[in-house]
Amino acid sequence: MNLLDIRNVKMTLLLLIGLCAMTSAYKITQLKVPLYADPRRAAELSCHFIMDDYELHSVKLYRDLDEIFRYNPSQKPQIRLYNVTGVMVQGGECESEWCLVRVMPAPVATQAAYTCEISTEGPKFMIARKTKQMTVVALPDRDPVITGAPRILKPGEQALLNCTSDYSLPASVINWYIDDELQKPEPWLRTELSEPQPGGLRSSSRVLRLKMPPETTGTLRVRCEAVLMVEPPVVRDTSAIVTLLSQTQLSKYVSKADINTAHAMNIAIVWTLNKFF
Ligand SMILES: *[C@@H]1O[C@H](CO)[C@@H](O)[C@H](O)[C@H]1NC(C)=O
Numbered sequence: 570m571n572l573l574d575i576r577n578v579k580m581t582l583l584l585l586i587g588l589c590a591m592t593s594a595y596k597i598t599q600l601k602v603p604l605y606a607d608p609r610r611a612a613e614l615s616c617h618f619i620m621d622d623y624e625l626h627s628v629k630l631y632r633d634l635d636e637i638f639r640y641n642p643s644q645k646p647q648i649r650l651y652n653v654t655g656v657m658v659q660g661g662e663c664e665s666e667w668c669l670v671r672v673m674p675a676p677v678a679t680q681a682a683y684t685c686e687i688s689t690e691g692p693k694f695m696i697a698r699k700t701k702q703m704t705v706v707a708l709p710d711r712d713p714v715i716t717g718a719p720r721i722l723k724p725g726e727q728a729l730l731n732c733t734s735d736y737s738l739p740a741s742v743i744n745w746y747i748d749d750e751l752q753k754p755e756p757w758l759r760t761e762l763s764e765p766q767p768g769g770l771r772s773s774s775r776v777l778r779l780k781m782p783p784e785t786t787g788t789l790r791v792r793c794e795a796v797l798m799v800e801p802p803v804v805r806d807t808s809a810i811v812t813l814l815s816q817t818q819l820s821k822y823v824s825k826a827d828i829n830t831a832h833a834m835n836i837a838i839v840w841t842l843n844k845f846f
């Protein structure tokens with residue numbers, strides 16, 4: 570049944586109830602709806618109520634304006650489930666003072682209002698309602714990972730660093746910082762999204778072009794931040810330290826590197842010989 574069509578009638582009834590019985594004995598004592606639902610598993614919603622001297626006609630659960638569950642103790646079947654866009658109703662059960670419903674949210678980062686509505690038996694069919702919001706979200710388990718960060722950067726050199734976030738829903742936004750200064754993304758280095766995993770989770774990645782400014786030495790702290798735009802935002806980050814070499818430091822470094830190269834060549838030669846004999 571459409572909630573909007575009957576809302577006015579119900580509002581009037583509620584007003585009458587308020588006027589006639591200042592202490593309404595039938596009521597919803599608690600509506601349990603998880604604040605966050607993981608799109609990879611069913612969420613359990615429960616509605617707890619007391620009827621006192623009233624007889625229960627029905628318990629209904631709505632997702633926004635759509636009815637997804639109905640319990641009529643005097644009808645057969647007592648429980649009816651309704652799949653609607655955005656949610657699949659897996660099942661439910663009721664006792665005299667509560668109903669429990671399992672819903673599988675669609676793999677989309679959305680927020681929806683879940684309303685429990687109880688109604689007394691006719692002819693009055695008086696109702697009570699409670700509403701709570703549920704947001705579909707999958708938080709990342711791990712910090713983002715930086716690849717391609719050089720330990721040392723020489724004058725005039727540049728490096729391409731890649732930061733990849735863990736899978737999440739919604740996908741993370743990637744921010745790069747150099748010494749705590751937010752780097753504006755270059756137009757050709759925007760956040761890329763992976764293919765979706767079960768539950769709609771995706772990982773994001775974005776490349777930072779790190780240029781060695783002339784006449785600079787010391788170290789740079791490069792930090793990558795993966796931000797999940799939920800309320801409040803969830804932030805995970807990772808840092809890398811890059812040492813900048815001046816021209817004078819460079820000559821020392823090069824002579825050391827030459828030794829390393831020579832060593833590597835020895836190994837290569839030995840390996841080649843082994844292959845031949
Ligand atoms: C809801 O959808 C699921 C999956 O498509 C299906 O298995 C189930 O029977 C449907 N339930 C109802 C009440 O239509």
Ligand SMILES: *[C@@H]1O[C@H](CO)[C@@H](O)[C@H](O)[C@H]1NC(C)=O
Pocket residue numbers: 731732733774775776
């Ligand atoms: C960055 O790394 C991710 C994960 O390995 C990869 O999918 C993506 O293509 C990389 N981006 C670039 C521009 O190399």
